[in-house]
Amino acid sequence: MSHRDNLLRAARSCLLDKGYAQVTVRDLVASSGANLASISYHFGSKDQLLTRALLDLNAEWGTELFAALGSEETLPDVERWARIISSIEANRPLWFVNFESIGYVEREPEIRALNARGQAESRLALAQAFGGLGADADPAEIHAVGSHYYSLLTGLAVQILTDPAAAPTAEEIVRADSHPRTTATSS
Template identity: 40%
Template sequence: MGHREDLLEGAKRCLLEKGFARTTARDIVRESGTNLASIGYHYGSKDALLVQAYVALVEEWGDRFHPGADGPSMTPARSLDRFREVWTSVTDSLPESRAVWLLSFEIVLLGDRMPEVRRLLAEAQEASRSGLIPLFTDVPEPDLDKAVVDTEGRFYLTLLQGLMLQWIFDPGTATDAAQLTDGLRRVLEGARGTEAGAREAE
């Protein structure tokens, strides 16, 4: 690996061990075996490097849930069964991914004090939204329409962030995949009933 890759791997290890606010440029240099000048040359700033490292950690976690990661899913895309399957995989991963999600919430809380970090992460959220959709639909990410990313992608990302907050706060009372799926089913049935009633009234 070159210095760029070494820095990224070192920054990832620092984030998991010390978090965002407590990681210094010297920590990264020591962990990566590089030098301070390399951070500015390859990433522009320590914070920009840490944001890239954080995004890489989230992507590595998310890659495990893409259809085909452990063999193709036999559950139909866009079905409630697929919806439950994906969220079950997400919650089952929490013991080993807890550090990544704690890091996520630390960064959110730092947003007001670190506007540059907030800007960089806001740009990364577009990729997060589009990356979630194939889990549920089997539509490859490059084929997604922007309107789908701005609606379905936002829906899935909002569910993910809310679910993670619950599981980090108290796993014993957090919503599980079956409850989330049943909630969606009830919402869909209610919406269909309301629409059918409106058509009959016409």
Template identity: 40%
Template sequence: MGNREDLLAGAKRCLMEKGYSATTARDVATEAGTSLAAIGYHFRTTRALLDEALFEAMAEWGEELDRALAQDADSDASAEQRFELAWERIIESFARLRPLWAVQFELIARMDRSPELREAFAAANRRARLGLAEVFHRLDPGAGETEALAVGTFHQALLGGVAAQWLVDPDAAPSAKELTRALRTVARELGSG
């Protein structure tokens, strides 16, 4: 690995251990085994490095989730079974990657003071929505982007809400079975109206 890759790997470790606000340039350089000047050379600012490291970590989480769901998915599984299985995997990731989720909420609170961060999150949100539509409903974004975005937005709202509940009180946060039961109830009510 070169200095740039070492810095990204070091920044990811620092984000997981210290969070976004508490991580300094010196922390990252020490963790990466590089000089402080390497941050400026490769990323211009520590904030730019941390932002890129966070988005890379989230992309890695998405790829990990995709692999797990592809490996576990039964082609004969119903939509309800796929929904519950996906939520089992997502909830498992909350325990493993709690600091990654905490950093995202930390940054959401700071977005009003950082247009660049807001713009980066908005672009990442759009990609996430399309990815969630594919994971949960096997919707091809290329074939129907409007529908994929709408469905993905629903799942992203659910993901953010469950993540927040899990971060605050993991013992009271909903399980995959509870989410499935609740969705079934809502769908039944919508269908009867």
């Protein structure tokens, strides 16, 4: 395995074990067996290495999750949400690192781009899974439907990470999402 591959493997492990802010160059060098200069040579900086590793971790998680959700139109929404909940619970360290990385978007364009790309991919996949919208659907509709379900997904993740006992169940999410809305009337 090359120094570059060893560094990526080490960065992934360190991110999940320590979180974004706590990973040091020493951690990466010790875990990878590579030398300090390899980080700059292959990635430019520690932050760029960590961002690349986080991008890879998220891509793998997204592929696994959306494969589990499937494109089956007959899969009930309760089952889809149950699979999402299971995936969040099984990948808690990754979710913590993702939420931690949001603090870096203001000053790190590469991390901002990572987040933006991940959100766009998630909106499309969620619009397909829950709204039955294909990639050829109206982009505005994909954005609206995907954003709705992405908001539910990230809000659910926050609740699972911070207060798992009070986080909603799949049944509660579906019940609330299909609850009839009332409109306020003015007198």
